[in-house]
Amino acid sequence: MSKIYYDKDGDISFVTGKTIAIIGYGNQGRSQALNMRDSGVKDIVIGSVRDESWTQANEDGFPVLSIADASKRADIVFILIPDEVAPAIYEQEIEPNLKAGSVLNFSSGYNITYGYIKPRADLDVIMVAPRMIGQGVRETYENGTGFPTFVVVQQDATGQAKDIALGLAKAMGSTRAGAIEVTFNEETYLDLMSEQAVWPLIMNVMNEAFKLFTEKGFSEEAILTELYLSKEPAVMLEKMADVGLFKQLPMHSRTSQYGQLSRFGKVNTAPIRKFLEEQYDAITSGAFAEEWSAVLADDLKEYEELKEQAFHNAISLAEARVKANLSGK
Numbered sequence: 001m002s003k004i005y006y007d008k009d010g011d012i013s014f015v016t017g018k019t020i021a022i023i024g025y026g027n028q029g030r031s032q033a034l035n036m037r038d039s040g041v042k043d044i045v046i047g048s049v050r051d052e053s054w055t056q057a058n059e060d061g062f063p064v065l066s067i068a069d070a071s072k073r074a075d076i077v078f079i080l081i082p083d084e085v086a087p088a089i090y091e092q093e094i095e096p097n098l099k100a101g102s103v104l105n106f107s108s109g110y111n112i113t114y115g116y117i118k119p120r121a122d123l124d125v126i127m128v129a130p131r132m133i134g135q136g137v138r139e140t141y142e143n144g145t146g147f148p149t150f151v152v153v154q155q156d157a158t159g160q161a162k163d164i165a166l167g168l169a170k171a172m173g174s175t176r177a178g179a180i181e182v183t184f185n186e187e188t189y190l191d192l193m194s195e196q197a198v199w200p201l202i203m204n205v206m207n208e209a210f211k212l213f214t215e216k217g218f219s220e221e222a223i224l225t226e227l228y229l230s231k232e233p234a235v236m237l238e239k240m241a242d243v244g245l246f247k248q249l250p251m252h253s254r255t256s257q258y259g260q261l262s263r264f265g266k267v268n269t270a271p272i273r274k275f276l277e278e279q280y281d282a283i284t285s286g287a288f289a290e291e292w293s294a295v296l297a298d299d300l301k302e303y304e305e306l307k308e309q310a311f312h313n314a315i316s317l318a319e320a321r322v323k324a325n326l327s328g329k
Contacts, residue, residue: 021073
């Protein structure tokens with residue numbers, strides 16, 4: 001069972017006297033910076049290129065510097081840039097400017113797990129990774145509920161890495177909900193499995209159901225509304241999070257409950273399990289990381305082709321027609 005930390009376990013004083021550099025002021029970077037500032041962490045700088053995020057950070061009242069200058073000034077560096085660009089930026093602009101005893105805080109385990117970033121031995125290496133989209137990180141801080149976070153200490157050069165990690169988690173507001181202690185590998189594998197195994201299965205179910213209903217003569221408007229455009233599945237997922245995967249069933253009619261429960265055990269899970277195992281093996285062996293690196297090296301050609309195919313899939317084209325028909329215009 002994982003160790004879970006709450007507000008009583010974190011001490012913001014471990015981070016209030018330090019300079020924090022947020023490298024990457026996107027949805028996560030902005031929300032995390034605003035939350036920490038509201039919690040009393042005042043010395044926050046933003047490391048960015050001159051784009052919209054630079055302008056936004058200035059408007060939000062944060063000093064904005066180059067990535068190199070922000071890294072040079074910082075005691076704690078948040079790496080909140082995409083996994084695929086982080087290794088080069090780290091090697092060229094961040095690591096040369098880090099003083100001994102600095103803290104690297106990752107929001108994703110990917111580059112540590114697969115060795116694309118190898119921090120020096122004189123640095124603390126931690127991860128405080130919200131399990132929530134950036135907008136939710138800010139909204140749940142403001143409403144007082146907080147959000148769950150994964151927290152990791154990978155390398156403790158100073159002897160204070162864990163205190164700093166928990167101080168950051170508390171300053172962000174996540175210890176209100178719970179900071180769950182995991183490893184870099186666990187965060188990486190779970191995250192990639194959701195993306196490469198769980199959601200592809202769900203998307204395939206939706207797609208196959210759409211094709212079946214279309215063949216049976218149902219209208220696109222009725223099919224897509226029933227499947228997901230009504231947002232009923234989104235509400236179900238929210239209730240699953242609130243009370244449980246099965247325990248949300250009493251919120252449905254008894255006909256619905258019986259239908260779901262009686263058919264749950266009739267699904268042949270063997271091919272599902274086989275697919276899950278195959279993806280897990282590719283992730284943990286590093287095969288997927290090598291595959292993705294090859295795609296990146298080829299200027300994302302395969303990625304763009306796959307995206308083009310998906311956006312012109314029959315269900316995607318039907319969505320456009322249905323949304324137009326249901327627009328009320």
